Amino acid sequence: MSQLSTTAKRAGWRFASSLPALFGVLVFTFLLMRVLPGDPAVFFASGPTAGKEEIEMIRKQMGLDKPVPEQLLRYLGDIGSGNLGRSLTTGQPVLADLQSRLPASLELTFSALLIALLTAIPLGVAAALRQGSWIDHVVRFICALGVCVPTFVSGLLLIYAFYYLLGLAPDPTGRVDIFTSLPPRLTGFLLIDFALAGDWEGWRAAAAQLVLPAMTMALFVVAPLARITRAAMLASLGSDFVRTARSLGLPPAKVIVTYALRNALLPVLTIAGIVFSTMLGANVLVEKVFSWPGVASYALDALLSSDYAPVQGFVLLMASIFVVVNLTVDVLYGIADPRVSVE
Amino acid sequence: MSATPDAPLLAIEDLHVTFSTRRGLVEAVRGVSFSVAAGETLGVVGESGSGKSVTAFAVTRLLDASGRVSQGRIRFAGEDITAASSKQLRRLHGAAISMIFQNPRGALNPIRTVGQQIADAIMAHESISAGEGRARALELLKAVLIRDPEKRLDAYPHELSGGMCQRVMIAMAIACAPKLLIADEPTTGLDVTTQKTVMDLLARITAERGMAMILITHDLGLASRYCQRVCVMEQGKVVEEAQPLSLFSAPQHPYTKRLVAASPTATSTIADLAPEALSPSTVSLSPHPEEAAPAAVSKDGSVVSQPPGASFETKPAASPQDEGSAKKPAPGTPLLLEVQNLVKRYDRGVVAVNDVSFTIRAGESLGLVGESGSGKSTISRLVCRLIDASEGEILFDGQAIGTLPARDFHRSPLRKDIQIVFQDPTDSLNPRFNAFDCIAHPLRRLLNMKDGAALTARVSECAERAGLPSGLLERFPHQLSGGQKARVGIARAIACRPRLLILDEPTAALDVSVQAVILQLLDRLRREDDLALLFVSHDLNVVRMMCERTVVMQNGAIVEQGESLALFAAPQTDYARTLLEAVLHLGGPTVR
Numbered sequence: 001m002s003q004l005s006t007t008a009k010r011a012g013w014r015f016a017s018s019l020p021a022l023f024g025v026l027v028f029t030f031l032l033m034r035v036l037p038g039d040p041a042v043f044f045a046s047g048p049t050a051g052k053e054e055i056e057m058i059r060k061q062m063g064l065d066k067p068v069p070e071q072l073l074r075y076l077g078d079i080g081s082g083n084l085g086r087s088l089t090t091g092q093p094v095l096a097d098l099q100s101r102l103p104a105s106l107e108l109t110f111s112a113l114l115i116a117l118l119t120a121i122p123l124g125v126a127a128a129l130r131q132g133s134w135i136d137h138v139v140r141f142i143c144a145l146g147v148c149v150p151t152f153v154s155g156l157l158l159i160y161a162f163y164y165l166l167g168l169a170p171d172p173t174g175r176v177d178i179f180t181s182l183p184p185r186l187t188g189f190l191l192i193d194f195a196l197a198g199d200w201e202g203w204r205a206a207a208a209q210l211v212l213p214a215m216t217m218a219l220f221v222v223a224p225l226a227r228i229t230r231a232a233m234l235a236s237l238g239s240d241f242v243r244t245a246r247s248l249g250l251p252p253a254k255v256i257v258t259y260a261l262r263n264a265l266l267p268v269l270t271i272a273g274i275v276f277s278t279m280l281g282a283n284v285l286v287e288k289v290f291s292w293p294g295v296a297s298y299a300l301d302a303l304l305s306s307d308y309a310p311v312q313g314f315v316l317l318m319a320s321i322f323v324v325v326n327l328t329v330d331v332l333y334g335i336a337d338p339r340v341s342v343e
Numbered sequence: 344m345s346a347t348p349d350a351p352l353l354a355i356e357d358l359h360v361t362f363s364t365r366r367g368l369v370e371a372v373r374g375v376s377f378s379v380a381a382g383e384t385l386g387v388v389g390e391s392g393s394g395k396s397v398t399a400f401a402v403t404r405l406l407d408a409s410g411r412v413s414q415g416r417i418r419f420a421g422e423d424i425t426a427a428s429s430k431q432l433r434r435l436h437g438a439a440i441s442m443i444f445q446n447p448r449g450a451l452n453p454i455r456t457v458g459q460q461i462a463d464a465i466m467a468h469e470s471i472s473a474g475e476g477r478a479r480a481l482e483l484l485k486a487v488l489i490r491d492p493e494k495r496l497d498a499y500p501h502e503l504s505g506g507m508c509q510r511v512m513i514a515m516a517i518a519c520a521p522k523l524l525i526a527d528e529p530t531t532g533l534d535v536t537t538q539k540t541v542m543d544l545l546a547r548i549t550a551e552r553g554m555a556m557i558l559i560t561h562d563l564g565l566a567s568r569y570c571q572r573v574c575v576m577e578q579g580k581v582v583e584e585a586q587p588l589s590l591f592s593a594p595q596h597p598y599t600k601r602l603v604a605a606s607p608t609a610t611s612t613i614a615d616l617a618p619e620a621l622s623p624s625t626v627s628l629s630p631h632p633e634e635a636a637p638a639a640v641s642k643d644g645s646v647v648s649q650p651p652g653a654s655f656e657t658k659p660a661a662s663p664q665d666e667g668s669a670k671k672p673a674p675g676t677p678l679l680l681e682v683q684n685l686v687k688r689y690d691r692g693v694v695a696v697n698d699v700s701f702t703i704r705a706g707e708s709l710g711l712v713g714e715s716g717s718g719k720s721t722i723s724r725l726v727c728r729l730i731d732a733s734e735g736e737i738l739f740d741g742q743a744i745g746t747l748p749a750r751d752f753h754r755s756p757l758r759k760d761i762q763i764v765f766q767d768p769t770d771s772l773n774p775r776f777n778a779f780d781c782i783a784h785p786l787r788r789l790l791n792m793k794d795g796a797a798l799t800a801r802v803s804e805c806a807e808r809a810g811l812p813s814g815l816l817e818r819f820p821h822q823l824s825g826g827q828k829a830r831v832g833i834a835r836a837i838a839c840r841p842r843l844l845i846l847d848e849p850t851a852a853l854d855v856s857v858q859a860v861i862l863q864l865l866d867r868l869r870r871e872d873d874l875a876l877l878f879v880s881h882d883l884n885v886v887r888m889m890c891e892r893t894v895v896m897q898n899g900a901i902v903e904q905g906e907s908l909a910l911f912a913a914p915q916t917d918y919a920r921t922l923l924e925a926v927l928h929l930g931g932p933t934v935r
Contacts, residue, residue, distance in 0.1 A: 241451055244442075248436060248441060248463070266454075338454060
């Protein structure tokens with residue numbers, strides 16, 4: 001019980017101490033968007049023939065004629081009241097856009113992370129158990145390959161192989177093909193919504209769409225996860241307590257899983273948190289290649305058209321997710337490692 | 344061959360163990376033979392690198408992947424272990440042979456409760472339910488006399504003290520009633536009193552349950568007290584084997600003789616420790632030939648080398664006939680250090696040092712003893728002005744130095760007068776600095792000496808005085824032996840010619856023979872420079888030899904202080920008496 005309460009206390013403290021960082025991110029992105037070249041008013045004027053007055057009018061409408069500090073204050077005020085502004089490209093409130101697109105990104109990232117962990121941990125463990133053998137070298141090769149090949153290349157390769165050549169995968173266009181009827185939106189995660197609706201055919205269709213992009217992303221992050229698993233596993237296999245377990249004649253499976261692997265997973269947990277946050281923001285290429293309607297491609301489109309509000313909203317979202325992920329990792333770490341809660 | 348009734352439980356015949364390293368094959372054990380009878384306790388003693396632990400790991404077949412038994416046989420109950428399959432070995436491990444390790448906390452899984460770990464040990468050999476396992480674990484915790492066994496069952500190793508962790512380790516090792524227990528330095532790193540209780544427990548349990556035990560240790564006192572027979576190992580070979588009493592009272596082999604001489608006893612003096620180090624012709628005891636020779640004091644008792652350009656006064660060293668090495672400073676010598684009502688509190692109300700007062704005169708050496716957690720290291724850091732006191736005053740040479748915050752003290756002109764030698768010779772040296780830079784660092788920072796002939800001369804002078812051959816100055820810490828690193832640490836500390844030298848367990852990480860030489864070196868430096876020493880140690884014999892006065896600490900407070908000789912002869916308080924009684928002496932009575 002006391003362990004839980006100390007963990008909760010630590011998590012609360014962590015959360016509170018990350019608020020200033022969130023605020024800093026907010027202000028920094030706001031200022032960055034103002035100094036970037038490109039005038040949104042010019043961009044959104046009716047056409048290249050638009051007159052000066054028209055542009056001035058749009059400026060006034062968007063509040064761009066006010067001094068920057070005042071714009072910042074108004075922006076902060078808006079965020080405080082839950083208004084992230086309106087996207088000029090989609091015409092929708094940014095909050096609504098993000099809400100509808102975030103589950104797509106999260107679903108993709110979670111699946112990718114799951115695939116990556118399920119591949120990386122056994123690979124890392126195998127490499128550590130047979131250090132210097134051919135298994136170790138093969139794992140090293142796979143890792144090098146995963147890091148070297150950019151995601152848009154590996155994504156296209158996978159499409160070429162599984163969709164074009166083998167015909168195993170459906171066309172890489174979005175989350176479901178147009179013929180599948182969508183389940184009632186409850187969570188926004190298609191796999192969960194389909195499952196809740198009991199529509200298993202739809203579930204399979206959604207899963208089939210998900211596999212290739214998720215694998216593409218997983219391929220990219222398998223390397224750090226497998227390498228850290230291998231290193232941590234080597235360290236714990238060489239540790240005194242594993243030697244103790246062996247000296248007592250514990251079964252090999254118990255020594256490897258309960259003694260070595262459970263200890264080795266602690267650093268993997270930390271890295272997995274970082275990897276997850278990175279994937280969520282960096283999966284824009286995958287989203288583009290697979291026409292995935294996620295938040296990252298949304299933000300990129302907005303950035304290219306000098307649409308301030310969605311970009312700022314996206315950065316704020318990413319920063320918040322980073323904080324939440326870090327908190328989760330922290331709490332999980334506190335549960336997994338009893339030594340942490342001492343401090 | 345099958346076991347005959349009178350055959351020994353364990354017989355090692357001509358064992359060779361080789362390690363493949365980057366520099367080729369290294370033979371760590373070279374033809375070791377000994378045997379252990381059922382129920383017998385055999386001691387294996389030797390210094391680091393003698394191959395005693397490697398022999399133990401060969402017996403249990405737990406050698407690193409790079410090591411293998413290249414020759415010889417190990418018979419356990421008639422069975423040749425060197426040929427056993429991994430399946431056979433798994434049946435032997437824990438159930439027939441089990442091991443107890445040094446560093447008990449590291450030997451336990453940090454994220455599993457001790458109850459689960461003990462149950463794991465039982466369930467490796469018996470098919471019982473988890474509930475039964477827990478009940479048996481509780482019984483075992485009671486058998487190893489842990490306080491509040493019910494509560495400890497669900498504790499994690501980091502919540503237990505080192506002594507308790509070792510008890511848990513013992514519980515795991517005896518869980519399946521093995522015939523042979525191998526204890527590899529089971530009490531190294533534990534306090535003297537804990538050491539005694541853990542060893543007494545081991546001796547009692549092995550006697551009660553009829554287990555044989557191999558006790559591997561570098562501590563001759565420990566071996567002489569708890570073993571029926573002792574093997575002395577040197578460089579991978581057994582050089583002598585005998586009953587402890589005859590071995591230590593009349594050692595036959597030259598190595599055993601040196602080892603016995605180097606072990607501090609209740610009556611030995613600094614000069615006794617390594618009498619042969621006095622003559623330069625003696626073959627060095629340590630694997631590094633440079634180790635012993637440079638500490639030389641010539642036979643007539645005067646200092647051998649007076650470094651060129653040394654500006655300090657040289658005093659003749661005491662001859663070995665002097666009572667102890669302690670030489671009282673003349674009465675009326677001014678106080679160099681005065682500590683008044685020192686208190687150090689940490690967050691959450693932990694009081695590390697509670698109202699401590701003591702003084703040191705110029706040229707005097709004061710010993711600070713106590714168990715871990717008694718606050719002695721905190722005091723050394725407070726006096727050295729590395730951390731700030733919560734209350735109290737520190738006067739150095741009449742000046743209050745406690746007022747300047749610790750992080751600004753390096754700017755004080757007194758910084759160079761108070762220097763410290765740390766416990767861990769490796770961790771206290773910058774791995775990217777070679778020995779020269781390590782020693783030159785304080786000269787550059789505190790005396791603003793610029794690179795040049797003067798700095799070079801000063802560094803070589805310090806190195807020479809610390810007994811570090813000048814050829815080693817270019818080496819980096821990882822290229823030096825433990826004793827050599829200790830010398831670099833000492834040379835660095837004396838570089839600025841301090842008036843007070845704080846020694847925080849300076850020899851705790853060193854072998855006895857190296858310790859002997861380092862202690863002689865420190866004693867000589869003290870005489871030559873009229874250095875005052877604050878000597879922090881858990882080794883009471885060492886403190887008795889090195890210090891004129893001793894302060895005994897417990898739980899952050901001083902329980903007793905006085906002249907070392909008087910204090911050690913007739914301690915006034917119970918705590919000091921307990922501490923002294925726990926010290927093991929060579930040739931003392933054997934427990935069983």
